[in-house]
Amino acid sequence: MPRSSLPRLREAVAGAAKIVSSKVTTFPSMSKALDPAKYYNNQELNWWARAIGCRTDELVAFTSLGNPTSKPIITAKQLASPPALRKSYFDYRIEAPVASLRTARAKNLYNKHEGLSDAFRNASSYLETLREKHYEEVIEALGEIEATLGQNGANGVDDLLTKNVDAYGKVKSLTKKVELLRQQAEENGPEPYLQFKRDEMDMRFPIYRHYALENWKNFDLIQLVDRLETLHVIPDTLPLLNPTQAVRIRFPGDRAYWIDPGRVLSTKVTKNPPEFEINNFSDKEDVYTILIVDPDVPDPAGDTFKTMLHYLITGVRASGNSPAPDFSDARVLASYLPPHPEKNSGTHRYCVWVFAHLEGKPLNVSGDIEDWSEILSGKRELSLEERDHFNIRSFQEFFKLKDVGAHLYRCKYDSETDNVRREFGLGTGNVWSRQRLQHY
Template sequence: MPRARVSLLSLGSVRQGLRDSIRHLQSSSARASSTSPNEVEHSDFATEVEINDLPDGSAASERIAKAIGCSVNDLNAYFDPADPSTLSITAKSLKASPQMRTSLLEWRQNIPPISLRTERAKKAYRRPIGLNAAFEKALKVLTVDKHEKYERILRLTDKVEGIINQFNVKAIDEIPVQKKRSEAYLTAGLIRKLRIDAEINFPEVTSQFEMGKFDMRLPVYQHLVRARWEKNDRLLLIDRMESMHVIPDTLPTLYPQVDVKVRFPGTNTFWIDPGRVMSTGVTASEPKFSIQMFEDSTKLFTIVIVDPDTPDLLTDSYKTTLHYILSDISISGNSPLVDKANANELVSYLPPHPEKNSGYHRYAVWVFEQPNCEPLSTEKLASFDLQNRDSFDIRRFSQLYGLKAVGAHFWRNKYDSRTESVREKYGLPQGLVYSHKRYQHYEDYAWALPDLEVGDENKA
């Protein structure tokens, strides 16, 4: 298989990250140099004192008064020493000295971390003693580490550019010498790892990721989204595809590399989980797809939907029915939604219409990556009869076009009260009704085979 094109990292984004880290270090140094000894002492105290940790009575008042440089009488005007948990901050107290104002405000705040989901947990949270001071020191350590990593990234990026310029090519996969090409690939992988390590421990990165407000073009968020997917949705997909035998009934195996999601328009606007049983009335509408990549690149994909549970009376077994093919789908890491208007619909969507008593039908959605990011060949399309939906060979189809399965999904349907209306709406023929009765002679079920005559058992 030819390798996908690997573009160089943007030097602008790397240098911008380096400038940000240097600017943060300079601002931290400026704040530290402009802070007076009294303010530093007060700041340490303000971060180490918690309301619930103070003793009751006058001891609390004396301790606070000594720290903020005021008398106990002045402090009692704003603070009830008998009840430290009910601190009253009035307009008058906020207009007091800067030391007292800052102490009261920081002491009052007890903001819970974003990881706490329930209101009960947020109310029960108590900030650890010395958290603010430890946070500032840890943030400074992270900033220094980020600065060092971005300096190394610049050196490694120059190294990769030097290798590419040495052979006068535009991309790593065009380097003619195998040894140099491998060296460039390894260096590019190290650059990506360093960019992730430089950002992943910062609180704002974690906060943006938890709130869902992030840019998938950045490697750190690609790494976090992939890790969450591999821990949850990917395991669920593989488990259900194997337990319900979608693998190997359609394709022999799958190693998921993209997160495929499916939903149907109408009232059910949520992304369905793999294997969900759906009403034929809902699945009559063409589904919407999402293909989430975990890299900053653009690729072409093909979506194929098949039903491997169509009864075949000729063989007394099952056959695979083709329901949909959409090719040349352009997807990038930051734009996962499938836009049908910019794709090539090879076979229109056929709504699921299971026959009565035929059991559950699995509708497998396979996502293939197109080789070399090129559209499917029209010459090969002409050699494959895509209009014949019956007995569709998805394995032969993928081999013919060199398609690589990178993702999948599936849902299930069975005959229900909406099936006949779906058949009538889309002009589909009337379905058969199956029973558990087993016929002993061919003449008993020849009525279901309109193309054969009674007595022509050899054709069956």
């Protein structure tokens, strides 16, 4: 290895280590790094070598020196980025041309404006000062919350509600203020947004919940409402919905992925219960009831369609800190019934509705309603006859539930439907036909 290239290699790798180590001190998730020495025979190692301007064998020779002070550190995302951007990750010298300049002519013509570096440092210093100011206000608000709880002898916010309603309202207001201040302290920094885009965020921090909410509003919410309306889930199941929480579903298997609302799936894929993710974009934990209905079951007696209940589970807990639901206290009121459309019955909509419990209380009914009392007590589940002609609107009104989110997937009769019917003992099913009328 030429001696002249060794200092340049040391400088580039040390610069990369310096950049990553500075990120690690502030954001722990950046510490998930890869050692290029593990990728000697991979194309990723070649990318790394080109990024710091050397041959692959030179990089291998250099890493074999085992110098602990300049051990190459690189994240998987950086290894997979385009060469120009990858080089800009490691080139910490301000004199280097920007990564957006692709041609040699553009790079030669590039001249950094005088004073740009000073302006950048001043802007960074200002943002850091602003960040510290927000966190000082956070500490002040937290102290005020603690003092209010102490003055009223309350063990927590819920306990305060029973002792002093005015103080409870004050503490709730201060809690929201703390959440907002923590968000504002980080929202101007480049690192949180970069980590959010790389899906390396920690949802316990308000800034990431804020980014997740904005991202959901800008795309997923629009797509969901569009599918619910164009596929007539609204008003065929419920008359109206204003989603406030994000709901995602996927089905277990080798190719499990979060599905888009309205996607048509094979009955083989949907034969097992779906996995859910519910995000209320808050650190508060909510209690939910989740149900799945099919409003497209033919009803020859009424010459119309009826709604079949396919799944009903209550007592599910989730929050913005942990969108993966907690089923430890959940109760299944109606076990999952896999989609099994009958032949020639068209494409069926399987509508997922998520209801939030008021004040986080579990479902409860008086003893006058014997059937629901038995079901909620766990003595039995809803039978197939009780699932038939299920009225979702009456269910929501009776239990006083708030609809906060929804999802949708579709199935139709396919080559796997008969196998699903046999596996779950659902019978052979009907074959529907439409009588052709003669028009004169």
